[in-house]
Amino acid sequence: MLSTSSKRRTAKQPRAARASTKGDTRAAFLFLSPWIIGFLVFTLWPVGYSAYLSLTDYDVLNNPNFVGLDNYRQMLSDPKVSLALGNTIFYTVFSVPIHIIAALALALLLNRAGRAAGFFRTAFYLPNMTPPVAVGVMVLLLLNGQNGLVNSVLGWFGIQGPDWTTDPNWVKPGLILMSLLTLGGSIIIFLAALRAVPEELEESAKLDGANAWQRTLRIKLPMISGTIFFLTIVNTIAAFQSFTEAYTAFFGSGSSTYGNDAALFYGIYLFQQAFTFLHMGYASALAWLLFVVVLLVTLIQVRLSRRFVYYESAQP
Amino acid sequence: MSAKAARTALLSVLSVAALALSGCATGQANHQTTSSSFDSSAQLKGKLTVMGFGTGDEVATTRFDNAKAALSGVQVNLLKGSLDIQQFLSSVASGQSPDIIYGDRGQIDSFAARGAVIPLDDCISGEKIDTSSFRKTALDQVSLNGHVYGIPEFNQVEITMANPVLLKQAGLDMADIDGSSWDKITAASQSLSKTKDGKLAVIGYDSKLPDFFPLWVKANGGSLISDDGKKATLDSPEVVQALTFAAAIYQKQGGFGAVKAFRDSADFFGKGNQFASNTLGAMAMEQWYVNILNDVSPKADVDFTTFKDRQGAPLSFSSGSAWAIPKGSPNPGAACRFAKSMTSTDSWMKAAAARVQAREKDGKPFTGLFTGNQMADQKIKDQFVKADPATNWGRAIEASYTANESSFAYPANPAGAEFKTAWQDAVNHVINGQDQPASALAKAQQVAQKALDAGWAQLNGAG
Numbered sequence A: 001m002l003s004t005s006s007k008r009r010t011a012k013q014p015r016a017a018r019a020s021t022k023g024d025t026r027a028a029f030l031f032l033s034p035w036i037i038g039f040l041v042f043t044l045w046p047v048g049y050s051a052y053l054s055l056t057d058y059d060v061l062n063n064p065n066f067v068g069l070d071n072y073r074q075m076l077s078d079p080k081v082s083l084a085l086g087n088t089i090f091y092t093v094f095s096v097p098i099h100i101i102a103a104l105a106l107a108l109l110l111n112r113a114g115r116a117a118g119f120f121r122t123a124f125y126l127p128n129m130t131p132p133v134a135v136g137v138m139v140l141l142l143l144n145g146q147n148g149l150v151n152s153v154l155g156w157f158g159i160q161g162p163d164w165t166t167d168p169n170w171v172k173p174g175l176i177l178m179s180l181l182t183l184g185g186s187i188i189i190f191l192a193a194l195r196a197v198p199e200e201l202e203e204s205a206k207l208d209g210a211n212a213w214q215r216t217l218r219i220k221l222p223m224i225s226g227t228i229f230f231l232t233i234v235n236t237i238a239a240f241q242s243f244t245e246a247y248t249a250f251f252g253s254g255s256s257t258y259g260n261d262a263a264l265f266y267g268i269y270l271f272q273q274a275f276t277f278l279h280m281g282y283a284s285a286l287a288w289l290l291f292v293v294v295l296l297v298t299l300i301q302v303r304l305s306r307r308f309v310y311y312e313s314a315q316p
Numbered sequence B: 001m002s003a004k005a006a007r008t009a010l011l012s013v014l015s016v017a018a019l020a021l022s023g024c025a026t027g028q029a030n031h032q033t034t035s036s037s038f039d040s041s042a043q044l045k046g047k048l049t050v051m052g053f054g055t056g057d058e059v060a061t062t063r064f065d066n067a068k069a070a071l072s073g074v075q076v077n078l079l080k081g082s083l084d085i086q087q088f089l090s091s092v093a094s095g096q097s098p099d100i101i102y103g104d105r106g107q108i109d110s111f112a113a114r115g116a117v118i119p120l121d122d123c124i125s126g127e128k129i130d131t132s133s134f135r136k137t138a139l140d141q142v143s144l145n146g147h148v149y150g151i152p153e154f155n156q157v158e159i160t161m162a163n164p165v166l167l168k169q170a171g172l173d174m175a176d177i178d179g180s181s182w183d184k185i186t187a188a189s190q191s192l193s194k195t196k197d198g199k200l201a202v203i204g205y206d207s208k209l210p211d212f213f214p215l216w217v218k219a220n221g222g223s224l225i226s227d228d229g230k231k232a233t234l235d236s237p238e239v240v241q242a243l244t245f246a247a248a249i250y251q252k253q254g255g256f257g258a259v260k261a262f263r264d265s266a267d268f269f270g271k272g273n274q275f276a277s278n279t280l281g282a283m284a285m286e287q288w289y290v291n292i293l294n295d296v297s298p299k300a301d302v303d304f305t306t307f308k309d310r311q312g313a314p315l316s317f318s319s320g321s322a323w324a325i326p327k328g329s330p331n332p333g334a335a336c337r338f339a340k341s342m343t344s345t346d347s348w349m350k351a352a353a354a355r356v357q358a359r360e361k362d363g364k365p366f367t368g369l370f371t372g373n374q375m376a377d378q379k380i381k382d383q384f385v386k387a388d389p390a391t392n393w394g395r396a397i398e399a400s401y402t403a404n405e406s407s408f409a410y411p412a413n414p415a416g417a418e419f420k421t422a423w424q425d426a427v428n429h430v431i432n433g434q435d436q437p438a439s440a441l442a443k444a445q446q447v448a449q450k451a452l453d454a455g456w457a458q459l460n461g462a463g
Helices: A004-053 A070-077 A079-111 A114-129 A132-142 A149-156 A168-182 A184-195 A199-207 A212-223 A225-240 A244-250 A266-276 A280-308 B003-022 B058-070 B085-093 B105-113 B121-126 B136-141 B164-169 B182-192 B213-219 B237-251 B256-264 B288-296 B332-342 B345-361 B374-384 B392-405 B416-431 B437-461
Strands: B046-053 B074-080 B100-104 B151-156 B158-162 B194-196 B199-206 B280-286 B303-306 B319-324
Touching: A004 A280, A070 A079, A070 A280, A079 A114, A079 A168, A079 A184, A079 A225, A079 A266, A079 A280, A114 A168, A114 A184, A132 A149, A132 A168, A132 A244, A168 A244, A184 A225, A199 A212, A212 A225, A225 A280, A244 A266, A266 A280, A266 B085, A266 B416, B046 B085, B046 B332, B058 B074, B058 B332, B058 B345, B100 B105, B100 B332, B105 B136, B105 B319, B105 B416, B105 B437, B121 B332, B136 B151, B136 B319, B151 B332, B158 B164, B158 B288, B158 B392, B164 B182, B164 B280, B182 B199, B182 B237, B182 B280, B199 B256, B213 B237, B213 B416, B237 B256, B237 B416, B237 B437, B280 B288, B288 B392, B303 B392, B319 B332, B345 B374, B374 B392, B416 B437
Parallel strands: B046 B074, B046 B100, B199 B280
Antiparallel strands: B100 B319, B151 B319, B158 B280, B158 B303, B194 B199
């Protein structure tokens, strides 16, 4: 049996703990407040305001004029919306799987590279430091149908490369090819995930006679499936918002009059409507359509992930 | 955190991020009006912020210094670099307009239609700017609904440039590629064009599509738009015929894709340019390229003549820059005097003298200055230009001055950017093999007319 003083002590402890927790919460919010304020002012408010603007005719300089759902109706009859959306979906469908597979393959190789891993990690990441505008210019140089490096290399094998930058059928494949320049970030994340796979699992599989391929397929990939899922979602969103490289190569100042339809990504069309034609209301509606598409695709990916993604922490 | 909670959190973060990235930020319009008076005798003071101009050479520096001297009581602040439309419009919308902007004349009409720049009628009368000295084509490009919105500065025109050695090898001369006979150009492009190992090695004739499409249309007696800027005429027979011809030039050389890829691979501004490397037969090009060629490859095989219409008359498409005063300009009086000084005959003469001196120092010829001020152009030509028609550079100068006197321009309209995009899309579809000229231009006509109608309705509705 507890003494009276002991009872008093135990009754006081939760109160003290509660006070301490409240203090911690206040401190946490204090430290978070710069981000919270920034998020509210620079993200949530513009996003909410763009929803209102999507219902208006607005040219930046004059007051928004409420037009209801006209902008959304206009999208249905605008052939460039379907063209741009089609281009973007094509790019996303092909570039994301290629990106994930290539980054994973290189990370698996790097994981076995031993001492040289540091050098290759740096080498693979370096292109990520290149500004996207420079990548756009490089697209034109490397993929030039006449004298580009890619076609020169293909020529060594007797293959006559296509006009990547001018043939509408090859513009998107060319951009997908160039997107592989920036695999570095995904490689580093995959590498970190692979390094976190418990060694004892591989050791056990080895003792059971599993070869390298089986260990990769049955142990490493399931163990890093959460990372694969994360990178798939992040890269899908990024692919849907592709802009700079294609804009620089085909719609920028050096190509002010030559805009190849095949490179008209959704982000580029949105930008043109907003800042070339000053149809900011219509551009806001376009932005919301993109949001809905990205959200739907993300939801589908999340739904599918339940069947394929393994979370160690979720196991009993 | 459970897997479900983790997924929910991740989804929430991603959704917000996606929305944030795809959202459009906006600013609030500033409806401040300018009530300042413009007086040529007033002593001006305060600050003047100039946006979109750069002092990269002696012509710019001399005039800029001259303008600063004319505004002795004003502190002039130059935001160097070409005009960033996004930055400019944001600054106007947020009530932080620069005092004056320097931009492409083709942009001024769109700015004017939306009220981003103010009419300069009071500025012109108050500062006693002599608009009769300005080139009419240049002034028309910055005039909308009877008001002038810009003070023209440089003027750009096109001339024909060709490689005489390649011409001679093919049994041709300059008259075969000057534009007066389209049949001769077609024949010349085929005889000058060469391939090596299945790849294009020499471009016979580059019709410079889509950029120079308006020039081909005018050469064929057509126009992209009516004289009042209200009716698109993209589907007219002259326009369709011009596109059919200019696009076919590429088809006979392996297609536009091959020609553009080859063109893009050239060292356009360097010693290995298309003329120095003997990889281009002929093309029409803006006259400023003469200076580039003279600088980087003075001994290259290149000759010059005017571009001609199908009747054999010299022809060029006028484009260039202008000064405009934004809505909400804090110091419009100083801005107006600055524009006046930068474009005055006296200022251009000082700039020309500085250029002559610089060229003489480098042992290079002075190829003239081409401005929106025709009085200045004439004085500069009379006083400084020494064109020897026996030399290729002398012929370049003569051709440029003739082109300058034979230029045309399309009228300003409130849907300038959309109108231009409509015809450019049509041209791009044809040269990329995605559509036929008549069909592409018919579609462009619909888009262009819709944009014009909306633009004029908005402009007239706004009064």
